[in-house]
Amino acid sequence: MKIHEYQARNLFRKYGIPVPEGVVCHSVEEVKEKVPNDDKLRVVKAQVHVGGRGKAGGVKLAKSKEEAIEKASQILGMDIKGLTVEKVLVAEAVDIEKEFYVGLINDRNTKSVTLMASAEGGVEIEEVAKTSPEKIIKMTIDPTMGLMDWQARKIALRLMNDPAQIRQAASILTKLYQLYVDTDASLAEINPLVLTPDKRVLAIDGKMNFDDNALFRQAEILAMREVTPDEQKEIDASEKGLSYIKLDGSIGCMVNGAGLAMATMDMIKLYGGDPANFLDIGGSSNPQKVVDAMNILLSDTNVKAVMINIFGGITRCDDVARGLVAALKAIQTQIPIVIRLSGTNAKEGLEIIREFGLPTVSTMSEAAKKAIELSKKSKVKSQKK
């Protein structure tokens, strides 16, 4: 789960990590109301769940309240990578002597949280990671000890020179780690962490992601969740026991198991088609689940054909077939459907599907080829549900 920069700033503040003053506004009126009438330099920043806001024109400087209002009116409603900007953060701009990057991430290799820092902060950190990885300092954190003071100090020493600044930076790192652990984060970045000419160390921009599996015990974080319509579809699906991700292709896929679902999408691509989604129905033959899955698939108007790929393991194919038939009877669609069943009781399952009058195939590759062929011929538009 992602949160906005302003939400990350609120968490930083709660943990005592210094951030510049700022207000979040949903409208130009709110900017007029909340931003003090002075000539402080401010920065108006779009709050959207994508990177590259600055390059897209979603971050602008304002020299006065008038200008802040003007820039906010330009940014609010703007489209950044397909997302509409619904709020802006108007924060005090600070003079910057030096910029740094610090971040925490779950590291699969060391099976621990890894702290990363670099004296080359700012927007180009990904470029730094690629071209000169040696400029990024990494430190593995022992989960039983947490980030130890000497570790935080060691990192801070690599970034700053003055003892007072080193203390400030080390304390920020310790607080960021505490926040990370307390909130079940999967990523926490301060980029940039800055040193001002008056020797203060401040977090200018923050990004945090959280472990979806831990949201059950993170009510405060969950309350910050905001979702796009596509994400809402994914959440609705997950509440029905389905795992759905919308993509841009024309072939709807319904598969049992995530790995097999990915392999199915790969195969469609391999044979020159484009998958419309990832959809894992899990290991159940419950007809209602199949109906729900079909409804989700067909609500995507790009879908021109549907490929159903089931490998029966514990779940028997004849049970799945009965579920499918019940579902298809209830749905009645014009979209062509290809069904592939394999594994336990596949023969019986295929027989049930054939009796119902739908084409069946026995291998994944055949199914993919057939679905692509049908999607090209298909003239029907699926109806928005």
Add this chain to the structure above:
Amino acid sequence: MSILINKDTKVIVQGITGRDGAFHTSKMKDYGTNIVGGISPGKGGSDVGGIPVFNTVEEAVKATGANASVIFVPAPFAGDAILEASYAGVELVICITEGVPVRDMIKVTPVLKQNGTKLIGANCPGLITPDECLIGILPSMIFKKGNVGLISRSGTLTYEVVNMLTESGLGQTTCVGIGGDPVSGLYFRELLEMYENDPATEAVVLIGEIGGDAEEQAAQYIKDHMTKPVVAFIAGQSAPPGKRMGHAGAIISSGSGTAEEKVKAFAEAGVPVAKEPNQIPGLVKQKLGL
């Protein structure tokens, strides 16, 4: 021979009285797995289909000499269940539970190391040594005893591939589903080492996924240490960056863990990568000179 489990493995089930635990316990028992006990706090002294139930893992291990435990408890309690098994001295722990928070898995890691516990999963289908022992939720009927080892991050895709292997006459020594979570127990590398040292295994099939770099590390290990042939497949080659594909936990972010990088790493290690799953049996036969 086999790796990790065989007919002598004594298995206990943590969460034996739950719906999934009870169902799969009976399946495992039917297959011939030596299930010696189950754990359900507060229900100690009772039994489930003739299998004695204990309150704690420690009691179960003392009474039965169990050396493997399979976990079916709900996600919020799975981390603790792993810790309990580890501290009770169980050598091999298999966590089937899906949706375990990453922080809990990070917490158990140093304990496993300290106690010398081997963990498979979480969020995995388990493992099987055909005709001897099945631990987890794998559909037993598709497996056949033979000389191919198989390791996979996926569930149903594994079944698909195993079925193809079996149908083409290639049986298996041990098949292991390691699970697809970001932080989990044994990775490809450790298992490859076991297969390399297992006299019965003549070739290994590795089914990877996008995200992380377990495959790249496996490729490096194969290049440096393995004498036995390995055939690979990578799922998710068409997945868009930054998206987590279901519980497979396959995430690609900022250019690492992409399918291309993994295919390239395997190519450099002399490991053929199947373009689609149905090429796998052919590639294995080629490597075995069949």
